[in-house]
Amino acid sequence: MEMAVVSTVLFTILVSGIELTRVTMLRHSADHAAYIGARRGIITGATAENVEEVVQSHMDAIGIRDATVKVTPEKITEATTQVEVEVGVPLKMNTWISPELFGKNLKGRARLLTERAAMVMSQSMPTPPPPPPPPPPPPEPEPEPDPNPEPEPEPNPDPEPAPEPEPEPQEPSPPPPPLL
Secondary structure, eight states: OHHHHHHHHHHHHHHHHHHHHHHHHHHHHHHHHHHHHHHHHTSTTOOHHHHHHHHHHHHHHTTOOSOEEEEESSSOOTTOOEEEEEEEEEHHHHOSSOGGGOOSEEEEEEEEEOOOOHHHHHHHSOOOOOOOOOOOOOOOOOOOOOSSOOOOOOOOOOOOOOOOOOOOOOOOOOOOOOOO
């Protein structure tokens, strides 16, 4: 009795694990197939048909049935700057144990920039913004007044000249002799 209950739970967990692993594998396979297709689409000269062929051959090799491929843009030209590939996998056709539980589609997407000539790629680049104007020159600083100005030195008075010595008094000279 106990073995019947435990084995039922164990069997359910085992089957669920197998089924969820298969769904996870399908999801990663869709992503990888989209990436492979996008890589084929970015090469110069590629077409959307080339991309679809590469994706379908990859899906056939791993056993995924009824996969859908959508390539954007539908026509790849020299002016194309990026290629996006979306791969749809119907779970109803690709699950092993309970396909009726999974009625949805898994989608894998990849978007890559194309490998084009430098001249073609430069035309698709946005123009750079103009350089910013140079900053205005800094204003001339005004001289700041000294917070404590030094007092003006007082002029030194001219030294007084030394007094000239007074001549010594001379004795009166004798009167001149009379004239004869």
